[in-house]
Amino acid sequence: xxxxxxxxxEYLAQCRAMSPDQILRFLDDFRxxxxxxxxxxxxxxxxxxxxxxxAFKAKARLTGTPYQTQIKALMKAWVVDQExxxxxxxxx
Numbered sequence: 001x002x003x004x005x006x007x008x009x010e011y012l013a014q015c016r017a018m019s020p021d022q023i024l025r026f027l028d029d030f031r032x033x034x035x036x037x038x039x040x041x042x043x044x045x046x047x048x049x050x051x052x053x054x055a056f057k058a059k060a061r062l063t064g065t066p067y068q069t070q071i072k073a074l075m076k077a078w079v080v081d082q083e084x085x086x087x088x089x090x091x092x
Contacts, residue, residue, distance in 0.1 A: 020080045 007015075018026070048056075060067035 021077075024076075024080050 056070070057067045060070045063070075065073075
């Protein structure tokens with residue numbers, strides 16, 4: 001016999017109001033809590049204009065964030081950003 005899980009109307013309304021970032025955080029926390037294997041990182045090669053990379057590294061240093069961590073945060077934010085159509089973000 002399988003257990004049946006019931007949700008209150010308030011809980012369902014709260015879930016419907018979650019932003020994509022909140023949903024992603026919930027899923028990531030759930031994965032960590034239940035011992036799923038961590039995501040594997042893949043080494044990539046990316047050509048970036050040197051002046052842009054230097055400016056990016058300098059700004060990351062000022063905020064105390066490793067620049068590769070900041071690149072990954074920007075990638076994640078772009079992936080979960082569903083409110084703005086492609087090509088219209090931040091002067092794209």
